[in-house]
Amino acid sequence: MNTQGPLLEVQDLQTHFSTDEGVVKAVDGVDFTIRQGETFCLVGESGCGKSVTAFSILQIVQDPGRIVRGSIHLRQDDGQTLDLAAMDPKGRALRRIRGRDIAMIFQEPMTSLSPVHTVGDQISETLRLHAPIDKLQAREQTMAILTRVGIPRPERHFHAYPFQLSGGMRQRVMIAMALICRPSLLIADEPTTALDVTMQAVILDLIKELQGEMGMSVMLITHNLGVVAEVADTVAVMYLGRIVESADVYSLFREPKHPYTTALLRSIPVIGLTKQERLATIRGMVPHPFNRPHGCTFHPRCDHFMPGVCNRSLPPITHLEGGRTVRCFLYGGADTREREER
Amino acid sequence: MSGMKETAISEKPMDTGQPLLEIKNLKMHFPIQKGVFRRITDYVRAVDGASLAVKRGETFGLVGESGCGKTTLGRCIMRVYRPTAGQILYHEDGRTVDLCALNNEELKPYRRKIRMIFQDPHGSLNPRMTVLDIVGDALRVHGIASGTELEDRVSDLLRRVGLRSEYLRRYPHALSGGERQRIGIARALVLEPALVVCDEPVSALDVSVQAQTLNLLQDLQAEFGLTYLFVAHDLSVVEHLSDRTAVMYVGKLVEFADTKALYVNPRHPYTEALLSAVPIADPRMRERGGRIRLEGDVADPAHPPTGCYFHPRCRYARQRCLEEEPILRDLGGDHGVACHFSEEIELRGAVMVNG
Amino acid sequence: MRTPLNHLVNQKTRVSKTADLTPPKPGTPGAPVSEQRVEMAGQWQLMWWKFRKHKLAMIGSAVTLLIYLVALFVEFLAPFPRGVYEARYTYAPPQALHLFERTEQGVRFRPFVYGYKVTIDEVAIRRVFEIDTSQKHYVGLLVRGAPYKLIGLFPSDRHLFGPLEQEAPMYLLGADRLGRDMLSRIIYGTRISMSIGLVGVVLSLFLGILLGGLSGYYGGAVDLLIQRVIEFLRGIPTIPLWMGLAAAIPLDWPPLRVYFGITLILSLIGWTGLAREVRSRFLSMRTEDFVIAARLDGSSEVRTIMRYMVPSFLSHIIAAITLAIPQMILSETSLSFLGIGLRPPVVSWGVLLNEAQNIRSVATAPWLLLPGVPIIAAVLSLNFLGDGLRDAADPYGR
Numbered sequence A: 001m002n003t004q005g006p007l008l009e010v011q012d013l014q015t016h017f018s019t020d021e022g023v024v025k026a027v028d029g030v031d032f033t034i035r036q037g038e039t040f041c042l043v044g045e046s047g048c049g050k051s052v053t054a055f056s057i058l059q060i061v062q063d064p065g066r067i068v069r070g071s072i073h074l075r076q077d078d079g080q081t082l083d084l085a086a087m088d089p090k091g092r093a094l095r096r097i098r099g100r101d102i103a104m105i106f107q108e109p110m111t112s113l114s115p116v117h118t119v120g121d122q123i124s125e126t127l128r129l130h131a132p133i134d135k136l137q138a139r140e141q142t143m144a145i146l147t148r149v150g151i152p153r154p155e156r157h158f159h160a161y162p163f164q165l166s167g168g169m170r171q172r173v174m175i176a177m178a179l180i181c182r183p184s185l186l187i188a189d190e191p192t193t194a195l196d197v198t199m200q201a202v203i204l205d206l207i208k209e210l211q212g213e214m215g216m217s218v219m220l221i222t223h224n225l226g227v228v229a230e231v232a233d234t235v236a237v238m239y240l241g242r243i244v245e246s247a248d249v250y251s252l253f254r255e256p257k258h259p260y261t262t263a264l265l266r267s268i269p270v271i272g273l274t275k276q277e278r279l280a281t282i283r284g285m286v287p288h289p290f291n292r293p294h295g296c297t298f299h300p301r302c303d304h305f306m307p308g309v310c311n312r313s314l315p316p317i318t319h320l321e322g323g324r325t326v327r328c329f330l331y332g333g334a335d336t337r338e339r340e341e342r
Numbered sequence B: 001m002s003g004m005k006e007t008a009i010s011e012k013p014m015d016t017g018q019p020l021l022e023i024k025n026l027k028m029h030f031p032i033q034k035g036v037f038r039r040i041t042d043y044v045r046a047v048d049g050a051s052l053a054v055k056r057g058e059t060f061g062l063v064g065e066s067g068c069g070k071t072t073l074g075r076c077i078m079r080v081y082r083p084t085a086g087q088i089l090y091h092e093d094g095r096t097v098d099l100c101a102l103n104n105e106e107l108k109p110y111r112r113k114i115r116m117i118f119q120d121p122h123g124s125l126n127p128r129m130t131v132l133d134i135v136g137d138a139l140r141v142h143g144i145a146s147g148t149e150l151e152d153r154v155s156d157l158l159r160r161v162g163l164r165s166e167y168l169r170r171y172p173h174a175l176s177g178g179e180r181q182r183i184g185i186a187r188a189l190v191l192e193p194a195l196v197v198c199d200e201p202v203s204a205l206d207v208s209v210q211a212q213t214l215n216l217l218q219d220l221q222a223e224f225g226l227t228y229l230f231v232a233h234d235l236s237v238v239e240h241l242s243d244r245t246a247v248m249y250v251g252k253l254v255e256f257a258d259t260k261a262l263y264v265n266p267r268h269p270y271t272e273a274l275l276s277a278v279p280i281a282d283p284r285m286r287e288r289g290g291r292i293r294l295e296g297d298v299a300d301p302a303h304p305p306t307g308c309y310f311h312p313r314c315r316y317a318r319q320r321c322l323e324e325e326p327i328l329r330d331l332g333g334d335h336g337v338a339c340h341f342s343e344e345i346e347l348r349g350a351v352m353v354n355g
Numbered sequence C: 001m002r003t004p005l006n007h008l009v010n011q012k013t014r015v016s017k018t019a020d021l022t023p024p025k026p027g028t029p030g031a032p033v034s035e036q037r038v039e040m041a042g043q044w045q046l047m048w049w050k051f052r053k054h055k056l057a058m059i060g061s062a063v064t065l066l067i068y069l070v071a072l073f074v075e076f077l078a079p080f081p082r083g084v085y086e087a088r089y090t091y092a093p094p095q096a097l098h099l100f101e102r103t104e105q106g107v108r109f110r111p112f113v114y115g116y117k118v119t120i121d122e123v124a125i126r127r128v129f130e131i132d133t134s135q136k137h138y139v140g141l142l143v144r145g146a147p148y149k150l151i152g153l154f155p156s157d158r159h160l161f162g163p164l165e166q167e168a169p170m171y172l173l174g175a176d177r178l179g180r181d182m183l184s185r186i187i188y189g190t191r192i193s194m195s196i197g198l199v200g201v202v203l204s205l206f207l208g209i210l211l212g213g214l215s216g217y218y219g220g221a222v223d224l225l226i227q228r229v230i231e232f233l234r235g236i237p238t239i240p241l242w243m244g245l246a247a248a249i250p251l252d253w254p255p256l257r258v259y260f261g262i263t264l265i266l267s268l269i270g271w272t273g274l275a276r277e278v279r280s281r282f283l284s285m286r287t288e289d290f291v292i293a294a295r296l297d298g299s300s301e302v303r304t305i306m307r308y309m310v311p312s313f314l315s316h317i318i319a320a321i322t323l324a325i326p327q328m329i330l331s332e333t334s335l336s337f338l339g340i341g342l343r344p345p346v347v348s349w350g351v352l353l354n355e356a357q358n359i360r361s362v363a364t365a366p367w368l369l370l371p372g373v374p375i376i377a378a379v380l381s382l383n384f385l386g387d388g389l390r391d392a393a394d395p396y397g398r
């Protein structure tokens, strides 16, 4: 693990969607730090706001969505920091950062690759957008990266259209495209969810290897705790638009603090461990985004619910030893009751 | 391998208990049509000679990668399709019927005995019908109940799958994935079946809802004495639920055994690779090393390779694998495998997390 | 969970998912009645909620409704019967309707039109009309006029409005070549033009559902044949085909028979689109999980179709029909305009436009082009309505 200085610092990020029906607080006060060279995993159930968090960093949130608050500080190669949240989403400066400093692999590879251009063209275009090189050089570098990500016969697949590739190959192309400019941060939004376990293992290994080679940081978004345990250095657990707990991966799996993390870890079947026993469950289901519970949003499902405390106000972020944080009254903060939910 | 006894597994009587369902050399080939006159140019061999036996009261897990034919196999058993070849034998009170040989009318009584839970909780419920109609329609069709009796039976069943009877008059569109899947389960159970084919019933669900649903399936099995054919691609879910497990690869069963035996002591290289790819939710196991990387993609079921379908990706493949198709044979102890060299090669099982 | 269906629901009817798996009982605090509304809402209810968000479609349906009401009550709405002519007022220009009369006593509500002063232009050999402010013809509501039978049933001689003295000239939209009131004729044309769309669509719907259904149900050779026929029919350019078929209609046919002849011709071509729609819905629906589930319930083929499949694509068919009606209306108009469709004395918008065909009348009597306005209004509003229906046809967007 690489514990250098912070590369990306997100503070109190809030991204809301104002629809006809009301405001969806998809991301509602998220803080985290990604250090240089580390793998940061954002884990949570469907709809908790993982993708929107990632989109907010690049300011590519879909239309009714707006970043309403918070800062996103990115440290650049020259040591300066920039607040991405304060930049114009359509401006040149931000466009240069996308792809060059921060690259992204999307959940659905088919939607982010252009169907009418060959993969080779798409990758070399991305490169030429950010680097002053000619077509030939771009082609060479594209070929090199295609080979690196394990595309067989790259000179042939250079001219292939995305639909002609299998799911695993497409994901490799996505990775090649993301890494062609050697970004300092790679955001991978569920890069393996659509793939089989065998292909998932190969792709995760590939990302890991390339990360070692290029020294970049990776922000991996997933809902699979197995994947988290395999690749993460630091983990943040998200529930309903907030990070409820963050810790280094070993501490988190050894000793989860937040009741949600604990319950989540207990509810997954693990090979060789839970045979024929009943799984522990979290009762109820994720509330509707319009209808967040007051106070700690997890309180209606929590086994440690303290009436009069948990449903009164939002638990503050509590800092524990080892750089861990948790948002739960079990770990303090209960006396700051006048702090109302935003 | 000359001296080895190569008994095809389906001929061998089961050592314990009478099987409820036996599949023998089942094939389902879908035609590929091309051109203006839709000439059949080729076939997708979705299921290509699968044999298995499901014992009464057990949960039989079926795992495999996407596109290997799990759904197709399940649907053949349900006779959604008419299989190209093979037999699906259903044993009941000492009688045996071949479901493949029956027509729609003759199948009707068996449609009560064998039911199915679908993978997609959205597409499998008619959005234009109330929960009462979705669950109760089967009772109506079979002339079992109607009117208030039907309503009572459905609301009783809803309670057992953990839904309140207010749901009777609701439409599925406003329900969450977990609730919909419970309705799908209720629909499968409403005719009091003996066998339920569960086609990835939890794959589309969230982690926490998945655990609830798996527990529910276990409870219902105990309550109604059900037999499950449980199809999934998540190996840890199958391990958790199944008594016996089979592994499928490109339309064929490559291995089956008691779940524990299969996971601890796999005998087919594909099973080994599959098990080693499963991520383990314990970071301490990270350094276990030796993960097998399968090169290349799953074979195309329209143009499968020669010999053993797995040979292009198999690290133990030899000349014989290219030329000769291995048949599913019993290694003893109800452990079947379709590999020429099972006895010779040393394979690693799943890493077991202890404590 | 990507918040299903919220787009349908306004503030008051929001879905509120409680954290508990089972929702609160109706009537308990925290369970607004509206919450139940969404979950208990059937297909048509949801379609309506979605449809009414489509502003243009709402306007379109209001206008469409209005036009069909006009078509239904033409005799009552038109001030004069369609055949009444008055040679004196050939090509009389439109008059303005004055609502208030200024007299010594002050201004009071008393609608009237001024009369015409007619002179003959010897050079151009045509009548020149001037508004004669000395003559006032008062206009009243529910006046007595030519007798008729409302919807062919109720005898009456009341008209919505008209001149108080029956013989007084009132040409609010001008007069045509024979001095007939354009307004009355346009109103009469509404009935024919709008109904030909409806009747034609019903005919092509019948053919479309029958043949499309057969094609989708049996597949194989039947499907192959029907598909090729459809492709053949669609491949023929429509105008020459119409012309050929319309030319085959004998000149001595009575108007009613011509009317049905033309409708038949239009629907013979119109059904192909619907048949394709039905077939493709049918084919995709057959492999839907919930249809398979119905079969596994033991439902017979016919029952599965009627109970599961038809309700699922009915809304799509309705949308397709709505979009087909304006096509029919336009086709009728073009045929009649070309003089090979309906013929006088039948009055349709196309027939009326046919009379405006020569350059001279366009220059001297541009009001003869006015039947184009209701055509545009009808076609646009039906299209908006159809668009709205099409968008709302599947309210379960995932």
Ligand SMILES: Nc1ncnc2c1ncn2[C@@H]1O[C@H](COP(=O)(O)OP(=O)(O)OP(=O)(O)O)[C@@H](O)[C@H]1O
Residues within 6 Å of the ligand: A017, A019, A024, A026, A044, A045, A046, A047, A048, A049, A050, A051, A052, A053, A062, A063, A064, A065, A107, A223, A289, C001, C002, C003
């Ligand atoms: N365009 C949008 N309009 C309105 N709400 C949106 C939009 N996009 C996302 N949301 C809402 O924001 C919330 C978070 O969505 P997000 O896509 O970040 O979830 P996620 O954690 O990535 O889930 P998944 O695992 O399913 O990808 C959800 O409740 C979603 O309904």
Ligand SMILES: Nc1ncnc2c1ncn2[C@@H]1O[C@H](COP(=O)(O)OP(=O)(O)OP(=O)(O)O)[C@@H](O)[C@H]1O
Residues within 6 Å of the ligand: B030, B031, B044, B045, B046, B064, B065, B066, B067, B068, B069, B070, B071, B072, B073, B233, B301
């Ligand atoms: N009705 C059909 N017509 C033609 N080909 C089909 C049909 N149904 C399935 N196939 C093909 O058969 C193969 C097996 O499909 P099947 O759905 O059984 O796989 P599966 O194991 O269930 O995969 P998944 O895990 O993705 O659900 C695939 O290649 C698929 O494209």
Ligand code: SF4
Residues within 6 Å of the ligand: A258, A259, A260, A296, A297, A298, A299, A300, A302, A303, A304, A305, A306, A310, A315, A327, A328, A329, A330
């Ligand atoms: S704050 Fe309270 S309700 Fe929330 S997780 Fe902690 S104990 Fe549970």
Ligand SMILES: [Mg+2]
Residues within 6 Å of the ligand: A050, A051, A052, A107, A189
């Ligand atoms: Mg996402």
Ligand SMILES: [Mg+2]
Residues within 6 Å of the ligand: B070, B071, B072, B119, B200
């Ligand atoms: Mg499947």
